[in-house]
Amino acid sequence: MLKVSDLECVRGERSLFKDINFSLEAGELMQVNGPNGSGKTSLLRILCGLAIPAHGEICWCGNTIRSLDEEYHNVITYLGHLNGAKDNLTAIENLRISSALAGNEIEESKAHEALRHMGLGGCEVLPVKVLSQGQRRRVTLARLLVCSTVLWILDEPLVALDGAAVKLVQSLLEQHLEQGGMVVMTTHQDINITAVVTKRLQLA
Amino acid sequence: MFLWVIQRDLLLAMRQRADVLTTLFFFIIVVSLFPLGVGPEINMLRAMAPGVMWVAALLASMLSLERMFSSDYLDGTLEQMLLSPQPLSLVVLGKVLAHWLVTGVPLVLIAPVLGIQFNLPMDALLVLTASLLLGTPVLSLIGAIGAALTLGLRGGGVLVSLLVLPLYIPVLIFGAGAVEASSVGLGASTHLSLLGAFLLASLVFAPWATAAALRISME
């Protein structure tokens, strides 16, 4: 499904990584590891098409993601290290708007349910700026509950989360993989996700 | 989706009303400063009024340009918009429309009142309002290109004025010219239809250029 060949990323004058090759099939998990500054975020941004690699190609079902363009956006969900939530909007507004922008309009009741599942019951109508870092992260992660995309590209999804929330994310990811989804993620925390195939990519 | 973008930006503007009012009051203050600077002679003020109003509108719309994308850039929502399955230029068009509704429309509405301060006759007031109605969306559309190019740069606010103001000149000329032409009895229809043409051209071209600029700036 996802095939990456000969990828190279150059930031400024130095080459962050090169000759990255891997492929990912349904139900597989890819964990990207590496120290700070090794290009994990750059790799994920390239994978979702936000950044253009210096060299190499990314193909989805045999077509390059550049030729697919907006079609490719239909199959991916990317959560970056920024939360992508507006401070002045409430949790529920944020969830509904970001889902709608991703081409997936949801009912208010469904959004409520997702936020409650993420342990945000009672905070739904508070503006995000009064929430804690961990709670904001939960609002962002709630998108995974309502989206119907196949490939999830997650940049440090566990940052600022407490133990209970980490477990929640873990079961969410496992469920997604069981249903034939794919996950590419970076994390510095220990998390054990059972998947049919777990691949690891080490960046220097 | 398009409607969601507009709704979102209007909602955000409602929650931060101060920003909207700042632009409006900037416009009012700049326009009111001119008589203090050049003296209260009625005929001169009347002759100057179209130019003064239009330059003030240019500056006011520019003042708010930086906000169009920068807060979305900082909190990561812009990134999500780039990943939307809809064409990015459509998202951009939605944002520009919201920007115009929030910053342009109030100027259009207040302009006739300020025009009275300058003793503009009734028909000139009408033409002024019509020219602003056609011209201010063009300002938002062209300005969006500059705002997208300067995204996240140091000194972006000053830079955007350097990039965008020269491109505003045709709108300024025909906007102020419309009022002037009508007050000397030439009729403003040519000017207004040219402003309309600018609006159509920039509606087609600007969102596309802005989308390209955003992709470049976000890379």
Added chain:
Amino acid sequence: MAINWFKYSSPASFYSLAGKMIPIFSITTIALFVMGLYTGFFVAPTDFQQSEAYRIIFIHVPAAWMSMFLYLVMASWAAIGLAFNTRLSSMIATAIAPTGAMFTFLALWTGALWGKPMWGTWWVWDARLTSELILLFLYIGFMALQAAIDDPRRADKAGAVIALVGVVNIPIIYFSVKWWNTLHQGATVSLTQSPKMATTMLTGMFIMALACWMYSIVVVLMRTRTIILERERHTTWVSELQGTA
């Protein structure tokens, strides 16, 4: 043929090619300037209307031509760089901007010097003068934008977008300024009053235009070489170059 061109689109080979071309073009530039200035100052007859002051057109007109022409060339290179992702084209565009701005400024300045004895004023809001002034703003905007961006790739692309937006707008701006000018007839002075120019005047002007052209090529090549060195300073061929130098 195509392969041949692409060979020189690599910065390294362009660097050495430009190095060989610079002396040739420099000599041509100097020769043409000497010829042009000699024709302008000593051969061309005194204008019966404008006397000696008219001689500034030998620099003013070529500068005005170059200012507009260079903007188009700059935008074309920038567009090629944006479309085909060729770094060298973008570097050339960046190298052209200061020269273009210099010619624009020169055209404005010499225009003012000419205007004072001719019309008795340094500046009139004539359509051409105003458009030239706006062109200077466009050049400055392009350079300021590129200077503000640290990442050279983003700078190239962003510059290309603003240059192209400028190109689309230049005809509209020129047309609007002209319209605006006719509406305000009172302040204008006709610039096209001069009678048929003597052939020697025309020749002098063309030689000067050619000289300015050659000068632009030399300066742009030199500046492109500097930009190449700056951007490629971490590559092996540059360090080899330093080793041999």
